[in-house]
Amino acid sequence: MSDDLVFYTNPMSRGRIVRWLLEEAGVRYETQVLDYSSTMKQSDYLAVNPMGKVPAIRHRGKVVTECAAICAYVADAFPEAGLAPPTDDRADYYRWLFFAAGPVEQAVTDRAMGFTPTAEQGRMAGYGSYDLTIDTLETAVAGKEYVVGDRFTAADVYVGAQVGWGLQFGTIPKRDSFQRYWAGLEAREAWKRASEKDDALMPKDASVA
Structure with a gap:
Protein backbone atom coordinates (compact mmCIF):
# COMPACT_ATOMS: atom_id res chain seq x y z
CA MET A 1 0.00 0.00 0.00
CA LEU A 83 -15.64 11.31 -9.52
CA ALA A 84 -16.25 15.04 -9.91
CA PRO A 85 -18.05 16.69 -12.83
CA PRO A 86 -16.37 19.49 -14.78
CA THR A 87 -16.02 22.65 -12.74
CA ASP A 88 -18.71 24.42 -14.78
CA ASP A 89 -21.22 21.65 -13.99
CA ARG A 90 -20.89 21.30 -10.24
CA ALA A 91 -24.01 23.06 -8.98
CA ASP A 92 -25.99 19.87 -8.23
CA TYR A 93 -22.80 18.09 -7.16
CA TYR A 94 -22.01 20.56 -4.38
CA ARG A 95 -25.63 21.22 -3.54
CA TRP A 96 -26.62 17.65 -2.80
CA LEU A 97 -23.30 16.52 -1.36
CA PHE A 98 -23.48 19.19 1.33
CA PHE A 99 -27.26 19.02 1.72
CA ALA A 100 -26.83 15.39 2.72
CA ALA A 101 -23.96 16.27 5.03
CA GLY A 102 -25.84 19.14 6.67
CA PRO A 103 -29.65 19.14 6.82
CA VAL A 104 -30.11 15.40 6.20
CA GLU A 105 -27.56 14.34 8.83
CA GLN A 106 -28.98 16.78 11.37
CA ALA A 107 -32.63 16.01 10.72
CA VAL A 108 -32.11 12.24 10.83
CA THR A 109 -29.96 12.44 13.96
CA ASP A 110 -32.43 14.66 15.79
CA ARG A 111 -35.29 12.33 14.93
CA ALA A 112 -33.35 9.26 16.03
CA MET A 113 -32.62 10.95 19.36
CA GLY A 114 -36.27 11.80 19.88
CA PHE A 115 -35.98 15.54 19.28
CA THR A 116 -38.68 17.17 17.18
CA PRO A 117 -38.01 20.89 16.79
CA THR A 118 -40.78 23.42 17.04
CA ALA A 119 -41.27 25.72 14.06
CA GLU A 120 -39.09 28.34 15.73
CA GLN A 121 -36.37 25.79 16.59
CA GLY A 122 -36.52 24.51 13.02
CA ARG A 123 -35.64 27.94 11.74
CA MET A 124 -32.74 28.15 14.17
CA ALA A 125 -31.48 24.67 13.28
CA GLY A 126 -31.60 25.45 9.59
CA TYR A 127 -33.23 22.29 8.29
CA GLY A 128 -36.79 23.25 9.15
CA SER A 129 -38.27 19.85 9.84
CA TYR A 130 -37.56 16.20 9.21
CA ASP A 131 -40.42 15.93 6.70
CA LEU A 132 -39.29 18.97 4.74
CA THR A 133 -35.72 17.67 4.64
CA ILE A 134 -36.74 14.22 3.40
CA ASP A 135 -39.09 15.68 0.78
CA THR A 136 -36.26 17.90 -0.45
CA LEU A 137 -33.80 15.00 -0.53
CA GLU A 138 -36.26 13.09 -2.68
CA THR A 139 -36.09 15.79 -5.34
CA ALA A 140 -32.38 14.99 -5.72
CA VAL A 141 -32.98 11.36 -6.69
CA ALA A 142 -36.56 11.01 -7.93
CA GLY A 143 -36.57 9.54 -11.42
CA LYS A 144 -32.78 9.73 -11.62
CA GLU A 145 -29.94 7.26 -11.60
CA TYR A 146 -27.46 9.79 -10.22
CA VAL A 147 -27.73 13.17 -8.54
CA VAL A 148 -25.66 14.89 -11.24
CA GLY A 149 -27.13 14.28 -14.67
CA ASP A 150 -26.11 10.95 -16.18
CA ARG A 151 -22.81 10.52 -14.35
CA PHE A 152 -21.84 8.83 -11.09
CA THR A 153 -19.89 11.17 -8.81
CA ALA A 154 -18.58 11.41 -5.27
CA ALA A 155 -21.88 13.06 -4.39
CA ASP A 156 -23.60 9.73 -5.06
CA VAL A 157 -21.29 8.04 -2.60
CA TYR A 158 -22.33 10.36 0.20
CA VAL A 159 -25.99 10.80 -0.72
CA GLY A 160 -26.23 7.10 -1.53
CA ALA A 161 -24.78 6.07 1.82
CA GLN A 162 -27.30 8.26 3.63
CA VAL A 163 -30.17 6.79 1.64
CA GLY A 164 -28.94 3.19 1.90
CA TRP A 165 -28.37 3.29 5.64
CA GLY A 166 -31.58 5.22 6.17
CA LEU A 167 -33.59 2.57 4.35
CA GLN A 168 -31.87 -0.20 6.27
CA PHE A 169 -32.30 1.29 9.72
CA GLY A 170 -35.65 2.98 9.17
CA THR A 171 -34.44 6.57 9.46
CA ILE A 172 -35.47 7.34 5.87
CA PRO A 173 -38.90 6.23 4.61
CA LYS A 174 -39.09 3.42 2.08
CA ARG A 175 -40.30 5.55 -0.80
CA ASP A 176 -40.03 4.12 -4.30
CA SER A 177 -37.67 6.88 -5.43
CA PHE A 178 -35.22 6.19 -2.61
CA GLN A 179 -35.36 2.44 -3.11
CA ARG A 180 -34.78 2.65 -6.86
CA TYR A 181 -31.87 5.06 -6.42
CA TRP A 182 -30.18 2.89 -3.81
CA ALA A 183 -30.76 -0.34 -5.78
CA GLY A 184 -28.63 1.03 -8.60
CA LEU A 185 -25.81 2.09 -6.29
CA GLU A 186 -25.56 -1.07 -4.22
CA ALA A 187 -25.07 -3.03 -7.43
CA ARG A 188 -21.79 -1.20 -8.08
CA GLU A 189 -18.67 -3.35 -7.85
CA ALA A 190 -16.78 -0.76 -5.79
CA TRP A 191 -19.53 -0.73 -3.17
CA LYS A 192 -19.44 -4.52 -3.01
CA ARG A 193 -15.64 -4.56 -2.62
CA ALA A 194 -15.73 -1.91 0.07
CA SER A 195 -18.45 -3.74 1.98
CA GLU A 196 -16.56 -7.03 1.83
CA LYS A 197 -13.40 -5.38 3.18
CA ASP A 198 -15.22 -3.70 6.04
CA ASP A 199 -17.32 -6.77 6.83
CA ALA A 200 -14.10 -8.77 7.18
CA LEU A 201 -12.96 -6.33 9.89
CA MET A 202 -16.18 -6.54 11.90
CA PRO A 203 -16.16 -8.00 15.41
CA LYS A 204 -17.49 -11.54 15.46
CA ASP A 205 -20.52 -10.54 17.53
CA ALA A 206 -21.52 -7.54 15.43
CA SER A 207 -22.99 -7.09 11.97
CA VAL A 208 -23.40 -4.20 9.59
CA ALA A 209 -24.86 -4.66 6.12
Whole structure:
Protein backbone atom coordinates (compact mmCIF):
# COMPACT_ATOMS: atom_id res chain seq x y z
CA MET A 1 0.00 0.00 0.00
CA SER A 2 1.06 3.54 -0.56
CA ASP A 3 2.20 5.76 2.29
CA ASP A 4 0.86 8.70 0.24
CA LEU A 5 -2.72 7.96 1.34
CA VAL A 6 -3.60 6.67 4.79
CA PHE A 7 -7.21 5.88 5.68
CA TYR A 8 -8.20 5.87 9.36
CA THR A 9 -11.41 4.00 10.07
CA ASN A 10 -13.49 1.54 12.02
CA PRO A 11 -15.85 -0.84 10.19
CA MET A 12 -18.73 0.25 12.44
CA SER A 13 -18.51 3.90 11.44
CA ARG A 14 -19.02 6.38 8.63
CA GLY A 15 -15.64 5.17 7.48
CA ARG A 16 -17.62 2.83 5.27
CA ILE A 17 -18.52 5.85 3.15
CA VAL A 18 -14.88 6.73 2.62
CA ARG A 19 -13.91 3.10 1.94
CA TRP A 20 -16.52 3.00 -0.81
CA LEU A 21 -15.21 6.28 -2.20
CA LEU A 22 -11.61 5.04 -2.25
CA GLU A 23 -12.66 1.85 -4.01
CA GLU A 24 -14.52 3.90 -6.62
CA ALA A 25 -11.41 6.05 -7.07
CA GLY A 26 -9.27 2.95 -7.62
CA VAL A 27 -6.36 4.39 -5.65
CA ARG A 28 -3.82 2.64 -3.46
CA TYR A 29 -4.25 3.34 0.25
CA GLU A 30 -3.11 2.09 3.63
CA THR A 31 -5.86 1.28 6.13
CA GLN A 32 -5.42 1.94 9.84
CA VAL A 33 -8.26 0.46 11.88
CA LEU A 34 -8.87 2.20 15.19
CA ASP A 35 -10.83 1.12 18.23
CA TYR A 36 -13.37 3.47 19.78
CA SER A 37 -12.29 3.00 23.38
CA SER A 38 -8.52 2.94 22.92
CA THR A 39 -6.53 3.91 19.81
CA MET A 40 -9.12 6.42 18.60
CA LYS A 41 -8.62 8.46 21.78
CA GLN A 42 -4.85 8.16 22.09
CA SER A 43 -2.42 10.96 21.36
CA ASP A 44 -1.18 9.55 18.04
CA TYR A 45 -4.63 9.71 16.50
CA LEU A 46 -5.72 12.86 18.31
CA ALA A 47 -2.85 14.53 16.48
CA VAL A 48 -4.66 13.54 13.27
CA ASN A 49 -8.19 14.39 14.43
CA PRO A 50 -8.55 16.11 17.82
CA MET A 51 -12.22 15.04 17.83
CA GLY A 52 -11.07 11.46 18.27
CA LYS A 53 -13.46 10.30 15.55
CA VAL A 54 -13.19 8.47 12.24
CA PRO A 55 -12.98 8.54 9.31
CA ALA A 56 -10.02 10.65 8.35
CA ILE A 57 -7.40 10.50 5.63
CA ARG A 58 -3.84 11.73 5.43
CA HIS A 59 -2.71 12.39 1.87
CA ARG A 60 0.86 13.47 1.26
CA GLY A 61 1.07 14.78 4.80
CA LYS A 62 -2.21 16.69 4.74
CA VAL A 63 -5.16 15.60 6.89
CA VAL A 64 -8.79 15.73 5.81
CA THR A 65 -11.67 14.88 8.16
CA GLU A 66 -15.47 14.88 7.71
CA CYS A 67 -16.95 12.51 5.16
CA ALA A 68 -18.31 15.08 2.73
CA ALA A 69 -15.01 16.97 2.75
CA ILE A 70 -13.12 13.73 2.13
CA CYS A 71 -15.44 12.91 -0.78
CA ALA A 72 -14.86 16.30 -2.39
CA TYR A 73 -11.10 16.20 -1.70
CA VAL A 74 -10.49 12.72 -3.11
CA ALA A 75 -12.52 13.50 -6.23
CA ASP A 76 -10.31 16.54 -6.85
CA ALA A 77 -7.04 14.90 -5.82
CA PHE A 78 -7.56 12.00 -8.25
CA PRO A 79 -9.27 13.58 -11.28
CA GLU A 80 -8.51 10.55 -13.43
CA ALA A 81 -11.16 8.63 -11.45
CA GLY A 82 -13.87 10.90 -12.85
CA LEU A 83 -15.64 11.31 -9.52
CA ALA A 84 -16.25 15.04 -9.91
CA PRO A 85 -18.05 16.69 -12.83
CA PRO A 86 -16.37 19.49 -14.78
CA THR A 87 -16.02 22.65 -12.74
CA ASP A 88 -18.71 24.42 -14.78
CA ASP A 89 -21.22 21.65 -13.99
CA ARG A 90 -20.89 21.30 -10.24
CA ALA A 91 -24.01 23.06 -8.98
CA ASP A 92 -25.99 19.87 -8.23
CA TYR A 93 -22.80 18.09 -7.16
CA TYR A 94 -22.01 20.56 -4.38
CA ARG A 95 -25.63 21.22 -3.54
CA TRP A 96 -26.62 17.65 -2.80
CA LEU A 97 -23.30 16.52 -1.36
CA PHE A 98 -23.48 19.19 1.33
CA PHE A 99 -27.26 19.02 1.72
CA ALA A 100 -26.83 15.39 2.72
CA ALA A 101 -23.96 16.27 5.03
CA GLY A 102 -25.84 19.14 6.67
CA PRO A 103 -29.65 19.14 6.82
CA VAL A 104 -30.11 15.40 6.20
CA GLU A 105 -27.56 14.34 8.83
CA GLN A 106 -28.98 16.78 11.37
CA ALA A 107 -32.63 16.01 10.72
CA VAL A 108 -32.11 12.24 10.83
CA THR A 109 -29.96 12.44 13.96
CA ASP A 110 -32.43 14.66 15.79
CA ARG A 111 -35.29 12.33 14.93
CA ALA A 112 -33.35 9.26 16.03
CA MET A 113 -32.62 10.95 19.36
CA GLY A 114 -36.27 11.80 19.88
CA PHE A 115 -35.98 15.54 19.28
CA THR A 116 -38.68 17.17 17.18
CA PRO A 117 -38.01 20.89 16.79
CA THR A 118 -40.78 23.42 17.04
CA ALA A 119 -41.27 25.72 14.06
CA GLU A 120 -39.09 28.34 15.73
CA GLN A 121 -36.37 25.79 16.59
CA GLY A 122 -36.52 24.51 13.02
CA ARG A 123 -35.64 27.94 11.74
CA MET A 124 -32.74 28.15 14.17
CA ALA A 125 -31.48 24.67 13.28
CA GLY A 126 -31.60 25.45 9.59
CA TYR A 127 -33.23 22.29 8.29
CA GLY A 128 -36.79 23.25 9.15
CA SER A 129 -38.27 19.85 9.84
CA TYR A 130 -37.56 16.20 9.21
CA ASP A 131 -40.42 15.93 6.70
CA LEU A 132 -39.29 18.97 4.74
CA THR A 133 -35.72 17.67 4.64
CA ILE A 134 -36.74 14.22 3.40
CA ASP A 135 -39.09 15.68 0.78
CA THR A 136 -36.26 17.90 -0.45
CA LEU A 137 -33.80 15.00 -0.53
CA GLU A 138 -36.26 13.09 -2.68
CA THR A 139 -36.09 15.79 -5.34
CA ALA A 140 -32.38 14.99 -5.72
CA VAL A 141 -32.98 11.36 -6.69
CA ALA A 142 -36.56 11.01 -7.93
CA GLY A 143 -36.57 9.54 -11.42
CA LYS A 144 -32.78 9.73 -11.62
CA GLU A 145 -29.94 7.26 -11.60
CA TYR A 146 -27.46 9.79 -10.22
CA VAL A 147 -27.73 13.17 -8.54
CA VAL A 148 -25.66 14.89 -11.24
CA GLY A 149 -27.13 14.28 -14.67
CA ASP A 150 -26.11 10.95 -16.18
CA ARG A 151 -22.81 10.52 -14.35
CA PHE A 152 -21.84 8.83 -11.09
CA THR A 153 -19.89 11.17 -8.81
CA ALA A 154 -18.58 11.41 -5.27
CA ALA A 155 -21.88 13.06 -4.39
CA ASP A 156 -23.60 9.73 -5.06
CA VAL A 157 -21.29 8.04 -2.60
CA TYR A 158 -22.33 10.36 0.20
CA VAL A 159 -25.99 10.80 -0.72
CA GLY A 160 -26.23 7.10 -1.53
CA ALA A 161 -24.78 6.07 1.82
CA GLN A 162 -27.30 8.26 3.63
CA VAL A 163 -30.17 6.79 1.64
CA GLY A 164 -28.94 3.19 1.90
CA TRP A 165 -28.37 3.29 5.64
CA GLY A 166 -31.58 5.22 6.17
CA LEU A 167 -33.59 2.57 4.35
CA GLN A 168 -31.87 -0.20 6.27
CA PHE A 169 -32.30 1.29 9.72
CA GLY A 170 -35.65 2.98 9.17
CA THR A 171 -34.44 6.57 9.46
CA ILE A 172 -35.47 7.34 5.87
CA PRO A 173 -38.90 6.23 4.61
CA LYS A 174 -39.09 3.42 2.08
CA ARG A 175 -40.30 5.55 -0.80
CA ASP A 176 -40.03 4.12 -4.30
CA SER A 177 -37.67 6.88 -5.43
CA PHE A 178 -35.22 6.19 -2.61
CA GLN A 179 -35.36 2.44 -3.11
CA ARG A 180 -34.78 2.65 -6.86
CA TYR A 181 -31.87 5.06 -6.42
CA TRP A 182 -30.18 2.89 -3.81
CA ALA A 183 -30.76 -0.34 -5.78
CA GLY A 184 -28.63 1.03 -8.60
CA LEU A 185 -25.81 2.09 -6.29
CA GLU A 186 -25.56 -1.07 -4.22
CA ALA A 187 -25.07 -3.03 -7.43
CA ARG A 188 -21.79 -1.20 -8.08
CA GLU A 189 -18.67 -3.35 -7.85
CA ALA A 190 -16.78 -0.76 -5.79
CA TRP A 191 -19.53 -0.73 -3.17
CA LYS A 192 -19.44 -4.52 -3.01
CA ARG A 193 -15.64 -4.56 -2.62
CA ALA A 194 -15.73 -1.91 0.07
CA SER A 195 -18.45 -3.74 1.98
CA GLU A 196 -16.56 -7.03 1.83
CA LYS A 197 -13.40 -5.38 3.18
CA ASP A 198 -15.22 -3.70 6.04
CA ASP A 199 -17.32 -6.77 6.83
CA ALA A 200 -14.10 -8.77 7.18
CA LEU A 201 -12.96 -6.33 9.89
CA MET A 202 -16.18 -6.54 11.90
CA PRO A 203 -16.16 -8.00 15.41
CA LYS A 204 -17.49 -11.54 15.46
CA ASP A 205 -20.52 -10.54 17.53
CA ALA A 206 -21.52 -7.54 15.43
CA SER A 207 -22.99 -7.09 11.97
CA VAL A 208 -23.40 -4.20 9.59
CA ALA A 209 -24.86 -4.66 6.12
